[in-house]
Amino acid sequence: MAELETERLDRDGIQDRSAGRLARAVRLLCERGPLEPFRLVRRHGLAASASFVARNVQHLVADHLARKWDRDHNVDTAGSIQLAGLSIVGPNRDQGNECLCTSPKTFDFIMRSLPSDLGDCTFIDIGAGKSRTLLLASRYPFAKVVGVEFAHELVEIAIRNIASFRGPAQKCRDIEIVEADAAAYKFPPTPLVVYFYNPFSKQVFDIVIRNLAASLRENDRACHLVYGSSSHAAIDWARPAILAGGAFEQLPTPPMPGFLDAVRKIDYAVFRYRRDGGEGTSAA
Structure with a gap:
């Protein structure tokens, strides 16, 4: 049975299936x-x-x-938000998924599985959309928060959001949105927390993971990776893709509860870069 969807456009003229x-x-x-x-x-x-x-x-x-x-x-x-009609950077338009933001309660729950000392880490949201996750991350003491987004119109909205965000609990005010294809993005040489909310297909994801692993080998530093998905069972192919090659190990995490502010419950996993160069292992 199909969902109750609509072709309604939001105030920026972008197709939004959540409204109406x-x-x-x-x-x-x-x-x-x-x-x-x-x-x-x-x-x-x-x-x-x-x-x-x-x-x-x-x-x-x-x-x-x-x-x-x-x-x-x-x-x-x-x-x-649907990608149809948006101006896309790079050759991977057909590999991208709809833009659906992470809920605040979901994000805060995921953050409990990350280290408490984040002061030297750059938080990177791959497929940042309108910037919801960037704004949520700015409430934590990251050194910098960066979003990577390949849809020009969503980047423009994110820029406005970052400028107008009212968050009295905001702990990081160095927030940046980068208009780029994730497959071509160069990771900064800082400790990282890299966040994926099922932004694109396995084809692109494999490239991004290889690029991330190469960056970490070239400039050894701490890195945690979060992958979440609420559809297509993407976590089932993302997990082995992340663990392949032994660069990352999966950390134990509690199951995600159902939150009222989440459109769908996210299946997620958290991984840590193995700086000792050993073989990756998967936690139960």
């Missing part, structure tokens, strides 16, 4: 009559229909909370 779900449901009832829900249940079954309704209610609640967070912080980061 309730309006579409009402329009469907008006067009097909009040008995349409019963016909759908009969066609798809009670269990599938209940799951469909639960997913969409969860999406509506999470989207409402995301837009409230935006209003509270004077930014525009919410939505499920």
